[in-house]
Amino acid sequence: xxxxxxxxxxxxxxxxxxxxxxxxxxxxxxxxxxxxxxxxxxxxxxxxxxxxxxxxxxxxxxxxxxxxxxxxxxxxxxxxxxxxxxxxxxxxxxxxxxxxxxxxxxxxxxxxxxxxxxxxxxxxxxxxxxxxxxxxxx
Numbered sequence: 001x002x003x004x005x006x007x008x009x010x011x012x013x014x015x016x017x018x019x020x021x022x023x024x025x026x027x028x029x030x031x032x033x034x035x036x037x038x039x040x041x042x043x044x045x046x047x048x049x050x051x052x053x054x055x056x057x058x059x060x061x062x063x064x065x066x067x068x069x070x071x072x073x074x075x076x077x078x079x080x081x082x083x084x085x086x087x088x089x090x091x092x093x094x095x096x097x098x099x100x101x102x103x104x105x106x107x108x109x110x111x112x113x114x115x116x117x118x119x120x121x122x123x124x125x126x127x128x129x130x131x132x133x134x135x136x137x138x
Contacts, residue, residue, distance in 0.1 A: 006033055009034055010035045011034045011035070012038075013037065014039050016038030017042045019038065019054065020095075021095045036054075038054075038055045041072075049096070063075075087103075090103050090106055
């Protein structure tokens with residue numbers, strides 16, 4: 001890379017938060033002479049690492065603005081209880097993120113329980129709504 005580093009005048013980083021790994025930060029140092037454009041939806045990747053340490057923010061759009069502008073789809077929050085899953089024991093990958101398969105294994109049990117509870121709650125709600133609708137139609 002050293003021999004090519006000065007050949008670039010613009011470098012665009014999509015999913016720029018991934019640059020925050022040690023290996024990729026070394027690559028950034030080699031591309032110092034280029035103009036950097038970093039695109040990300042998660043500039044505050046972790047409590048220790050933030051893109052503002054390496055980039056100046058030129059434009060910011062909140063999630064709500066992005067949804068209103070139809071740049072992204074809406075979302076639904078899902079609460080996953082992790083009391084039984086010890087996240088400290090889940091290994092990190094080279095980018096400093098949780099290893100996906102280990103995280104999936106730790107959380108799947110809780111997701112399955114949540115799905116069963118959601119089904120039960122939906123049944124209970126439907127049983128409450130039916131009499132209310134019947135009364136409204138009188």
